[in-house]
Amino acid sequence: xxxxxxxxxxxxxxxxxxxxxxxxxxxxxxxxxxxxxxxxxxxxxxxxxxxxxxxxxxxxxxxxxxxxxxxxxxxxxxxxxxxxxxxxxxxxxxxxxxxxxxxxxxxxxxxxxxxxxxxxxxxxxxxxxxxxxxxxxxxxxxxxxxxxxxxxxxxxxxxxxxxxxxxxxxxxxxxxxxxxxxxxxxxxxxxxxxxx
Amino acid sequence: xxxxxxxxxxxxxxxxxxxxxxxxxxxxxxxxxxxxxxxxxxxxxxxxxxxxxxxxxxxxxxxxxxxxxxxxxxxxxxxxxxxxxxxxxxxxxxxxxxxxxxxxxxxxxxxxxxxxxxxxxxxxxxxxxxxxxxxxxxxxxxxxxxxxxxxxxxxxxxxxxxxxxxxxxxxxxxxxxxxxxxxxxxxxxxxxxxxx
Numbered sequence: 001x002x003x004x005x006x007x008x009x010x011x012x013x014x015x016x017x018x019x020x021x022x023x024x025x026x027x028x029x030x031x032x033x034x035x036x037x038x039x040x041x042x043x044x045x046x047x048x049x050x051x052x053x054x055x056x057x058x059x060x061x062x063x064x065x066x067x068x069x070x071x072x073x074x075x076x077x078x079x080x081x082x083x084x085x086x087x088x089x090x091x092x093x094x095x096x097x098x099x100x101x102x103x104x105x106x107x108x109x110x111x112x113x114x115x116x117x118x119x120x121x122x123x124x125x126x127x128x129x130x131x132x133x134x135x136x137x138x139x140x141x142x143x144x145x146x147x148x149x150x151x152x153x154x155x156x157x158x159x160x161x162x163x164x165x166x167x168x169x170x171x172x173x174x175x176x177x178x179x180x181x182x183x184x185x186x187x188x189x190x191x192x193x194x195x196x
Numbered sequence: 197x198x199x200x201x202x203x204x205x206x207x208x209x210x211x212x213x214x215x216x217x218x219x220x221x222x223x224x225x226x227x228x229x230x231x232x233x234x235x236x237x238x239x240x241x242x243x244x245x246x247x248x249x250x251x252x253x254x255x256x257x258x259x260x261x262x263x264x265x266x267x268x269x270x271x272x273x274x275x276x277x278x279x280x281x282x283x284x285x286x287x288x289x290x291x292x293x294x295x296x297x298x299x300x301x302x303x304x305x306x307x308x309x310x311x312x313x314x315x316x317x318x319x320x321x322x323x324x325x326x327x328x329x330x331x332x333x334x335x336x337x338x339x340x341x342x343x344x345x346x347x348x349x350x351x352x353x354x355x356x357x358x359x360x361x362x363x364x365x366x367x368x369x370x371x372x373x374x375x376x377x378x379x380x381x382x383x384x385x386x387x388x389x390x391x392x
Contacts, residue, residue: 047244048243048285049286051284051341055340055342056339056340056341057339057340057341068286088244088247088253089247089248090242090245090247090248090264096266125322126322144252146251
C-alpha cells in the first residue's frame with residue numbers, strides 16, 4: 001500500500017486492465033481524485049460528461065467514469081462505503097482559503113494535483129473538476145447543497161478499474177475549516193494500491 | 197435585439213455594469229451560456245466553483261456566478277421563467293451525437309462556442325461546463341437525473357449583470373434527439389440584448 005500523506009497528493013500510472021484501490025484509512029478523509037489519459041493530458045475524467053452519461057449525480061459500483069471526449073476511462077468496481085461521493089464541487093484552491101479567511105498559505109487540492117503530477121514529470125493543462133471520493137455533499141429537493149462530514153468508516157475503500165492507460169492523481173483534502181473531513185477538522189493520510 | 201440563429205452560437209462583449217438579457221423567444225429553446233473574463237480567457241465562469249459558493253445546484257435571482265478563480269463574473273438579476281436551469285450537464289459535442297447514433301456531422305454547442313468566439317477574433321482555451329439556461333434537468337432524492345422538456349413559455353428571459361468586463365457566449369442548443377428542446381425535437385432561434 002502506498003501512502004497519500006495528510007494534506008498532500010500522489011499520482012500513479014495505471015494501465016488499462018489494472019485497478020487502483022483508494023483507502024479511507026482513518027475513516028473520515030476526503031480524497032479528491034482525477035484521471036488523465038496517458039497519451040494526452042488534455043483528455044481527462046470529466047464530472048459534467050460523466051453525469052450526462054450516467055444521468056446521475058454520482059457514480060456507483062458498475063458505473064463508468066467518462067472523459068471530456070466521452071470515453072470511459074475508469075469503472076467503479078468496488079465500494080465498501082455508503083456511496084456518498086461528490087461530483088459537484090471544485091477542488092479547493094488558494095482562493096477558496098483566502099475567501100474562508102485564512103491569512104497564510106493553506107495546503108489545497110489544486111496545488112496538490114500539480115505537485116503530484118510534477119513528481120511524474122507531467123503538467124496537467126488545468127485542474128479538472130475532481131471526483132471527490134468519500135465527500136458527503138447531500139442535496140435537497142429544491143437543490144440546496146451542504147458540506148457535511150463523511151459517512152465512512154476506517155478502511156472503507158473504492159476500487160477503480162482503468163479502461164484506458166491513464167494517470168490517476170489523488171489528494172488527501174486539507175480542508176480543515178469546513179467539516180468535510182469530519183467535525184474535528186483533522187486531516188489525515190490515506191492509502192492506495194495498484195491491483196493487477 | 198440580436199438573434200442567436202437556430203443551432204448556432206453568438207458571443208458579445210459585456211462591460212462591467214452592463215447586463216445581457218437572454219430571451220427564450222419561442223419558449224422551448226435551451227441556451228448554453230459561457231462567460232470569459234475579457235483580459236484573460238483562461239479565467240471563465242465555472243459551474244463547479246459556482247455550486248460550491250452558492251451551495252446550490254442552480255442559481256436563482258440575486259445569485260452570483262463565479263469563475264474558476266472564484267471571482268463573481270455575473271449576477272442573475274432577473275428570471276421570468278420557473279428557474280429550471282442546469283449547471284450539471286456538459287455542452288453537447290460531436291462525440292455526443294456519434295454516441296446517440298448520428299452518422300453525419302451534427303451541429304453542437306461546443307463547436308458553436310468556438311465559432312462564436314472566433315467571430316470576435318478570440319479562441320477560448322477549452323469548452324467550460326456551461327450554464328444551460330432554460331434546460332430542465334430534474335434530480336431525484338437518490339440522485340437520478342433526466343433530460344426533460346423545458347418548463348418555459350415564449351418570451352421568458354434571464355438577465356445577467358456583468359461584474360467584470362467579460363465576453364458572454366451563447367448557443368441555441370441543436371439537440372433534436374433528446375427532448376431537451378421540447379418533445380417535437382424542434383430547435384429554434386433565441387435572442388439577446390445588451391442593457392446599459
